[in-house]
Amino acid sequence: MVARSVKIQEGTGPLVDALPFTDGEYQRRLTAIRSTMSRRGLDAFVSFTPENIYYVTGHDSPGYYFYQACVVSPTQRPVNVLRRIETTNTLGRSWSRLTVGYEDREDPIEATLGLLRELGVANRKIGAESTAWFIGPQRYIQLQDGIKQAGGQLVDASGTVEELRVIKTPEELTYIRAGARICEQAMRAGIEASREGTNENEVAAAIIAEMVRNGGEYAGLPPFITSGPRSSLCHATWAGRRYEGGDVLAYELPGVVKRYAAALVRMGIVGRPGEEVKRRAAASIEALESVIAAMKPGVTSDAVHQVTRRVFEKYGYSHLFGHRTGYSIGINYPPDWGEGHIMSIWAGDERPLRVGMTFHLVPGLFELGKHLINISETVLVTETGCEPVTHFPREMFVV
């Protein structure tokens, strides 16, 4: 195979969209990645993960259903390998503004190998994300083989960017707080639209319109808006179901600004809540508040999760609580608005909480065919404890 030679293009005209962060923030991120590379003896680092590529270069597009990769080398600014029409986003609105484009039917791994040669690192030790989604096993192996043929070596460097992303800076927190305001406004709009005889679609339309009008961007997952037994289907959302008296309503809403998310869950009831629903809501609120009280730097993920577990055990609801207490939240692209794979609050995880971590806490109770009961909050770990970022009455709403 003849090696493909590539040309690195640079964006030079005025930016079409302003950058979300200062130059200092991007420089700091790049320096930290290079420091990890140096520690691991890597001459290049390749990311395939939309969140990481946005974090490092500012490249923002949902078009990663075509292969994309960001190559960080020790001296050159990061270069994004992109489908040609997607290069507009790196050339026209990114921090790094360097890209290699490939045509729709060209082999993007060949383009990536070409770039590694162009950067003079193809025959060196290169780290890449072997746990990433948007490369696919077949292409990853092709990249590995290509680097081997060039005299280099591909090793796993998953987590290189994630370990930075998990701690939020003041600039990042500004966007997460703005996202929280969007969640709260949308939740209010949703509750106002909720009444017997309306349906999930009408309420979803009111919620999403409010989000978008207030500057909410598309999120990594849709808002979850369900009623009655449909709320018990994990991650189901609007499907036109009519609201009936006695229905539990469950709304889980993201607020996304500059790709940073906050999220908020509230549940309510059409008409008068029964005793069991009231008791479950009380348990969820007690779990949430106990967890917030327990969270502070140094406490482990597992220790916090045990707080939730004990509250639900006390109520006799252990069988209805089948997942983690919470997940890290920050930059998001579909198919997830959280970053729970980086850090979660769950059983058996002995990693400590650290200042600047943000979580969406979701102590929910699912009963299939019946309902979901869940009251959540997005929170920030501070020097002294845990600060709620979302602010909304912690109660079951009644319509």
Add this chain to the structure above:
Amino acid sequence: MVARSVKIQEGTGPLVDALPFTDGEYQRRLTAIRSTMSRRGLDAFVSFTPENIYYVTGHDSPGYYFYQACVVSPTQRPVNVLRRIETTNTLGRSWSRLTVGYEDREDPIEATLGLLRELGVANRKIGAESTAWFIGPQRYIQLQDGIKQAGGQLVDASGTVEELRVIKTPEELTYIRAGARICEQAMRAGIEASREGTNENEVAAAIIAEMVRNGGEYAGLPPFITSGPRSSLCHATWAGRRYEGGDVLAYELPGVVKRYAAALVRMGIVGRPGEEVKRRAAASIEALESVIAAMKPGVTSDAVHQVTRRVFEKYGYSHLFGHRTGYSIGINYPPDWGEGHIMSIWAGDERPLRVGMTFHLVPGLFELGKHLINISETVLVTETGCEPVTHFPREMFVV
């Protein structure tokens, strides 16, 4: 390592949501997959792809940021390996209703290997999707090694479901046509909301609210709603930009019903269009209509693409046309609303069009920093030619 034993759970209560297809449709799909398996000598087939899992089992959830897999064996109904709380969707609203759940921190590959043993096929020849996204290279290799240790063999069987999905049945076309109605209604709402002095967010709110009220589901990509130079950023969407006189407006809208998409692009102008914008819009419309006239069973993908290319060449716009003419469209989950990786209309692809294929045709002209000009249609390949599925005036709108 001690082999994990698994228990297959079966949903038995009433379905929480009605199935989107008849039993006959699902049976036909399963029979076709088993026929491919038999032809390739496979004793099991494993899919990691949300669209394929929905196609085969009816399991519908955006929660595939946790590992999911569907295992098809020669005799048993398909079984989905799912995060425990996601099993609600297979137990409570799927066709197959068989699942193996794993806990949040359990190893899902171990659960998959356990299921393969339970089905008695772990030591046989198993096909899986080595080009799938939501497995990741590391886990794919772990699965491969586990099967090898069990005395079996994992081979690539990518495309097994996709080759069925590319041809739409009458039941599927009903949903795509319903999606087209949603695109049209939303486009009308968007045009009505567009005027000098409004902004992208207000228009996006009007469009999405109209979609959702009419039964539109979340799509694999957000709607793309941009104005002025922002339209030239591929796959950019609303960011609050104010509409000014002379702005090009570009709206690309999905309509999704039961996970099946149609899509529609129209562009417009605030105030009076200049000659160059008018000429580019005319070129896009001419390309679209020439392509529709050329499409029929037996004509190759490349031959159709050359029609677009020639129209733009005639106008002197070859340098502004940087991508494919169109892509197959059908079942969609984020991060794509198309299925262009299954079939596209693009250069050098000698596969013929076939009856029942559906495409979104997008003969667009991008100029970075300036605008996108694009007029599209979703179409169906029929016995005699090509039938537009979306119906909307093929013109630049003026507001």
